[in-house]
Amino acid sequence: DAGVIQSPRHEVTEMGQEVTLRCKPISGHNSLFWYRQTMMRGLELLIYFNNNVPIDDSGMPEDRFSAKMPNASFSTLKIQPSEPRDSAVYFCASSSKQGAEQYFGPGTRLTVT
Amino acid sequence: GNSVTQMEGPVTLSEEAFLTINCTYTATGYPSLFWYVQYPGEGLQLLLKATKADDKGSNKGFEATYRKETTSFHLEKGSVQVSDSAVYFCALSRASGTYKYIFGTGTRLKVLA
Numbered sequence: 001d002a003g004v005i006q007s008p009r010h011e012v013t014e015m016g017q018e019v020t021l022r023c024k025p026i027s028g029h030n031s032l033f034w035y036r037q038t039m040m041r042g043l044e045l046l047i048y049f050n051n052n053v054p055i056d057d058s059g060m061p062e063d064r065f066s067a068k069m070p071n072a073s074f075s076t077l078k079i080q081p082s083e084p085r086d087s088a089v090y091f092c093a094s095s096s097k098q099g100a101e102q103y104f105g106p107g108t109r110l111t112v113t
Numbered sequence: 114g115n116s117v118t119q120m121e122g123p124v125t126l127s128e129e130a131f132l133t134i135n136c137t138y139t140a141t142g143y144p145s146l147f148w149y150v151q152y153p154g155e156g157l158q159l160l161l162k163a164t165k166a167d168d169k170g171s172n173k174g175f176e177a178t179y180r181k182e183t184t185s186f187h188l189e190k191g192s193v194q195v196s197d198s199a200v201y202f203c204a205l206s207r208a209s210g211t212y213k214y215i216f217g218t219g220t221r222l223k224v225l226a
Contacts, residue, residue, distance in 0.1 A: 043216050045214070045216075091157070093157075098206075101159045103159070104157045105156055107156050
């Protein structure tokens with residue numbers, strides 16, 4: 001099993017640019033989560049999907065953030081426009097069902113200058 | 114509401130010392146409980162889990178027992194190694210009613226040779 005795949009692993013961009021982070025969950029998993037991790041705020045849940053449907057997006061910071069899951073094997077998290085305070089490590093995770101353990105990807109380290 | 118409280122870190126131990134990282138929770142219903150570990154530069158990995166009261170999760174020498182009477186899930190290891198240096202997260206999931214998955218703030222462990 002390849003595990004959760006995220007791309008890119010590192011992204012450096014300038015303030016105001018659009019950033020798209022990508023995630024491929026483990027095959028057969030029907031719940032997908034996006035998290036953000038920083039030293040100041042720790043691990044924050046941004047949004048989660050169940051069967052490709054967004055269930056809880058209350059953690060999305062503001063309208064600059066959007067997430068989609070067009071099919072069971074792909075999700076994107078988009079930031080437009082990006083700001084320096086968005087700099088963080090973004091993790092994608094998936095689980096086989098609601099309530100089960102989550103499997104995390106390696107993360108995307110985003111730096112906005 | 115639902116919450117997870119972990120002991121503040123960092124925890125610094127000598128190799129072969131006994132480890133305890135405290136975790137308590139508040140939740141309605143009967144949550145599942147988890148410990149995750151995060152090594153530097155990586156995503157979180159499931160370490161162990163317990164799904165009902167009095168269950169003991171164990172893996173790689175680590176253990177934790179689901180104590181409903183004290184709402185606790187403390188992580189223990191009898192003899193730590195330098196390679197155990199990482200950040201440890203306690204988490205709960207509650208799948209009944211509105212789904213919730215909550216992580217603690219993490220406890221950093223440093224083991225000295």
